Amino acid sequence: MPRLFAARLLGRSLPLLLLLAACRPDTPATIAPPEAAAAPQQLRDDLGRTLTVPAHPRRIMALAASMTEMLYAVADTATIVARTQVCDYPAAALRKPVINSYPLDLERLVALKPDVVFTTTGITSEADAQRLQELGIPVYYQQYDKVEDIFRGLTDLGRILGRVPQARHLVDSLRAELRAVESLPKPSPASTVLAITWTDPIYVYGQNTLFTDKIRLAGGQNAVLEKFTQPYPALTREYILQLNPDIVLGGSFGKLDSTFFRLYPELKRIQAYQTRRIYDPTDDLMSRPGPRVVESVKELRGLIWSPPAP
C-alpha cells in the first residue's frame, strides 16, 4: 500500500514538479538551495576516469551535439551555460552562447567556469579533456555501444545532475516506445543493410557501432559482420560486392545513382541497387547517439520496410 500511495503521490505531483522545473530558469543560481554545501560527488565515467563534481552542478555544458540533446532532455535547461558550433537541437539550444569545439576554444570555455563538461568518446580528444581537468574543469565521458547504453547514460546524467525523476520518466517512455517497435512483425531472414558514411574512399558503419544495434532493433542486420579496429572501416568495392547487401543507406536512390554508383559502376550488381532499395536516413538521427535514438530506430524501420523506390 505505501508504494501505491507513493506512486500516486508522484503521479499527482509530477506535473507540479515539471512546472516548477520549467519556472526555475529565471532564478536558478541566486537562491542557492541549502544543500549546495553538500559534499562533492566522486564519479567514475564510462572511460573509467575518476573525477570530482559538485554535489549539485549548476553550470554544465556538452562538447558533443548528441550530448547537448541528452542534457536538454534531462537537465534543468537554465544550468546549460553553452553549446558548441554543431549543437543545433533542440531549437532552444541555439540561444546559448557558442564555444567552438574544433579546435577547442579553451579560453572561452574556462571563462564560462562550468562545474562539469559532458562529452562522448570519439568527439572530444582525451588530450583536450586532460587539459580541461588541469584547468579545474572535470570532463565526463559517456560511451554507447548499444541503445541500452544511451538509456543508462540518461539515467547516469539524471543522478549526477540531481534530476533522477526526470531521467527515469524519459527513459521509461523511451523504453516503452522501443518495445512497441520491437513487438512489430519482423522479416525472416533479416535484410542486410550497408550504411555508408563517405564515398571516396568508401567508409561505412562497422559492426562495432551503435548502428548495428539500432538496425537490429529495426528488424534488419548490419551487412558488415566482420569486426575491424576502426568503428567506421574503409571498404573495397570487392568487399562490398561480396557482402551484396539487400539495402544501402546513405542517400536517395537518385542521389547515390548519380554519385556513388557513377563512381563505382561495378557496384550496380549488388542486390540493393538491383531492387532499388537505397534510402536516405536523417543525418543527425544516424550520427547522434542521443534521446532521439528511438526516433532513429523507428525511421530505420520505416525505411527498410518501405517498398522499393519506383
Next chain:
Amino acid sequence: MSRPALPFILASLLLTAALLAVGLRVGSYETDYALIGRALLHYDARDPAQLVLIELRLPRLLLALLAGAGLALSGYVMQAMVNNPLADPYLLGTASGGALGASLTFLFLPGLTVFGLYAPPLAALVGALGVTLVVVVVGSRRGRVVPTLLLLAGVAMGSLVTAVGGLLTFLAATEEKLRTITFWSLGGFERANWATLPYPAAAVGLGLAALALLRPQLNLLLLGEERATALGLPVARTRWLLLLIASGLTGAVVALCGPIGFVGLVIPHLTRWLLGTVGGGNMLFCALLGGNFLVLCDLLARVLYPPAGLPVGLVTALFGVPFFVYLLRKQGA
C-alpha cells in the same frame, strides 16, 4: 660504364608477370588459378568472382604498374634535366598541387561533379599542372629553364601549396573529409577502373617513345650545361621538352592515384646503380622497375591492412627508405 640492359629487362618482365599472378589472388573473394584462367580466357560477367577479377583486381594492378612506371620515368627525367640526384617528380610542386586541387573539390563542391564528370581527378590534374606552370615561370629566365632557380621555386611553391592544403584540412571539420584529404596526400589505387586506365597508359607509352628519341640529348645533359652546349645541344629547347614530358607523366598519375611518394626518387637511382648512367635500356628498365615496385607495395598494403589497404604512399616510404639508405651506404663503401 654501362651494362647490357636486356637481361635486366627480361627479369623485370618475369617479375611483373609473377606479381600480377599473385596480385590477382589477393582480395576478399576466394579465387584460384583455374578461375583466373577462365576469367581471362572466357570472361563471364555474370559470375561475381570473375567480375571482381576482371573489373576490380586487374585494373588496380595495371594502374599500380602504370603509376610506378610513370613516376619512375618522370623522376629519371627530372634528375637528368636539372642534373641533381635529389630531384623527383614532385620537384615542380605537382604532388602538392594535385592534392590541393582534389581537396578543394571535396570542400567546396558538395556534389563532386562538374558537367557530369567526377571532379576530384580533374581538379587534381588542373592543380598539378597549374602549380607546375607557376614553378616553371618562376624558375626560368628569358625562355631558359635555370635548374637551381627551378629547384628553389619548386621547394618554395611546394611549401606554400602544402600550407594552403593544411589550412583546408584544418578547416574541414568532419572526419570523413579528413580521410579523403588523407587519401589525396598519400595516394592509392582503390578507384582504378578500365574507363580511366587509358590516360596513364597513353602518358607512359608516349613518354617512353619520346624519351627513346631524346635519349642522346638526355645523356649529353648529364655532362653539364656548358659541355652539352659545346657539343651542339640546344640545351634550352631540350629542357623544355623534358619538362613537358615529366609534367605530363606526373600529372596523369597524380590525378588518378594521388601523390605517391618516393618511387620517383629511388627507382631512377636504382636503375643507374644497376645499369650505369647512360645505358641504352635505362628508361624501359626504370619504368618496369617502378611499376613492379608499386605493384609490390600495393600488395603489401592490402595484405597488411585488409580489406581497403594502407595508403600506398606510406608503404613506399616504410619499405623504400630503409632499402634506399642501405643502397646509399653500400655505394659509399
